[in-house]
Amino acid sequence: MSLDTETIGEDVALLEGMRTARAIRRFKSDPVPPELIRKVAEAGTFAPSGGNRQPWVFVAVTDAGRRREIAAYYKKAFDAYIEPARKAAADPGFPSSRRKAMEGAIHLAENLADVPVHFFVAGWTRRGQEQPQSIFPAVQNILLACRAVGLGSCLTTLHRAFGKEIDELLGLDENQLSYALLPIGWPRGAYTKPLRRSVDECLFFDRYRRP
Amino acid sequence: MSLDTETIGEDVALLEGMRTARAIRRFKSDPVPPELIRKVAEAGTFAPSGGNRQPWVFVAVTDAGRRREIAAYYKKAFDAYIEPARKAAADPGFPSSRRKAMEGAIHLAENLADVPVHFFVAGWTRRGQEQPQSIFPAVQNILLACRAVGLGSCLTTLHRAFGKEIDELLGLDENQLSYALLPIGWPRGAYTKPLRRSVDECLFFDRYRRP
Numbered sequence: 256m257s258l259d260t261e262t263i264g265e266d267v268a269l270l271e272g273m274r275t276a277r278a279i280r281r282f283k284s285d286p287v288p289p290e291l292i293r294k295v296a297e298a299g300t301f302a303p304s305g306g307n308r309q310p311w312v313f314v315a316v317t318d319a320g321r322r323r324e325i326a327a328y329y330k331k332a333f334d335a336y337i338e339p340a341r342k343a344a345a346d347p348g349f350p351s352s353r354r355k356a357m358e359g360a361i362h363l364a365e366n367l368a369d370v371p372v373h374f375f376v377a378g379w380t381r382r383g384q385e386q387p388q389s390i391f392p393a394v395q396n397i398l399l400a401c402r403a404v405g406l407g408s409c410l411t412t413l414h415r416a417f418g419k420e421i422d423e424l425l426g427l428d429e430n431q432l433s434y435a436l437l438p439i440g441w442p443r444g445a446y447t448k449p450l451r452r453s454v455d456e457c458l459f460f461d462r463y464r465r466p
Numbered sequence: 467m468s469l470d471t472e473t474i475g476e477d478v479a480l481l482e483g484m485r486t487a488r489a490i491r492r493f494k495s496d497p498v499p500p501e502l503i504r505k506v507a508e509a510g511t512f513a514p515s516g517g518n519r520q521p522w523v524f525v526a527v528t529d530a531g532r533r534r535e536i537a538a539y540y541k542k543a544f545d546a547y548i549e550p551a552r553k554a555a556a557d558p559g560f561p562s563s564r565r566k567a568m569e570g571a572i573h574l575a576e577n578l579a580d581v582p583v584h585f586f587v588a589g590w591t592r593r594g595q596e597q598p599q600s601i602f603p604a605v606q607n608i609l610l611a612c613r614a615v616g617l618g619s620c621l622t623t624l625h626r627a628f629g630k631e632i633d634e635l636l637g638l639d640e641n642q643l644s645y646a647l648l649p650i651g652w653p654r655g656a657y658t659k660p661l662r663r664s665v666d667e668c669l670f671f672d673r674y675r676r677p
Binding site: 266267268269270272273274276278289292293294296297298299300301302303305307309311312313314315316317318321353356377387388390391392393394395396398399400402403404409410412425426427428431434435448449450451452453454455457458459460461462463464465 | 523528564588601610614663671
């Protein structure tokens with residue numbers, strides 16, 4: 256059976272948007288209009304959440320002093336995280352695709368203070384429990400909305416190493432926490448298809464089979 | 467300042483797709499071509515993940531016997547979950563929008579066995595830890611891809627109440643688990659804008675302020 260799924264009247268732009276929403280880690284310094292921040296945040300609100308509780312709280316940090324503080328925490332967390340990867344990358348057999356991603360991550364860590372918007376996706380806990388299943392779908396919508404309006408971003412969670420300090424800086428209540436930090440700005444690079452394993456390695460019908 | 471963000475050359479279809487990806491809980495019984503399942507799964511693979519590790523494993527259950535088993539577990543978990551909501555809904559002051567959502571949830575729980583595809587988004591743990599931040603962005607991509615090709619779905623995690631039993635049924639390894647169950651089929655209802663709080667209640671600049 257070979258069904259031409261292209262003829263089903265699908266929304267090609269929506270699929271193509273997802274296909275090309277590569278992580279952007281290098282940004283121009285131009286500011287981002289608050290209206291666009293509001294627009295990408297709004298896309299986040301259309302994500303699903305358990306019991307439609309919509310536990311998200313978005314904090315878009317644009318103040319330069321605050322961004323410097325956040326970047327300092329991020330750099331500290333990053334240095335601890337990247338050390339093993341740096342050592343692995345010294346090996347000549349280290350894949351060049353991973354080296355490129357690592358260079359992007361290093362660039363971001365060293366220049367985070369200059370990224371115009373530090374967009375935090377925070378949320379309410381529920382009975383003391385984190386609710387990632389009701390937060391990360393909104394995160395993905397925001398990343399896709401950035402792509403849709405021409406902004407760049409990427410998903411980071413490293414700031415959690417200093418979660419307490421950063422949540423205090425963001426003015427969050429005790430029963431709220433920041434799950435993700437999305438640096439947002441105008442991309443220096445182009446949106447392209449990200450490097451991924453083929454779906455045929457990930458998809459199983461009826462039952463998982465060890466490869 | 468009133469910038470007309472509509473003129474920035476944004477990808478309206480992508481934004482509109484997110485805006486109208488309402489949870490679908492009522493399905494036709496028509497089967498779903500495996501090519502379309504592959505297509506929505508592929509959209510999942512374009513999501514970001516920590517260190518680009520792509521920990522996801524997709525298991526699309528179409529076998530009727532297995533779907534009955536899964537539906538039986540789901541119903542058991544659902545009945546325990548819905549009881550407090552049913553009691554609350556008996557109050558005449560219970561909001562009609564929430565009553566409608568509850569009716570949809572009840573319909574799904576009672577008819578899950580007949581939904582043609584039980585699409586599980588599973589994934590590898592990392593150092594024994596769950597990685598929801600690297601799974602739920604893929605979940606959201608899959609939901610949006612369903613919407614893009616005209617399929618319906620919704621995000622459920624209730625099956626986790628019987629996670630051990632279901633992961634075994636799915637043939638998952640010990641260091642894998644199923645995070646989400648997305649029932650997929652052709653929608654009976656229309657895609658519409660879901661009911662959400664205004665973004666202006668959720669978005670804060672620089673610092674959260676208690677309303």
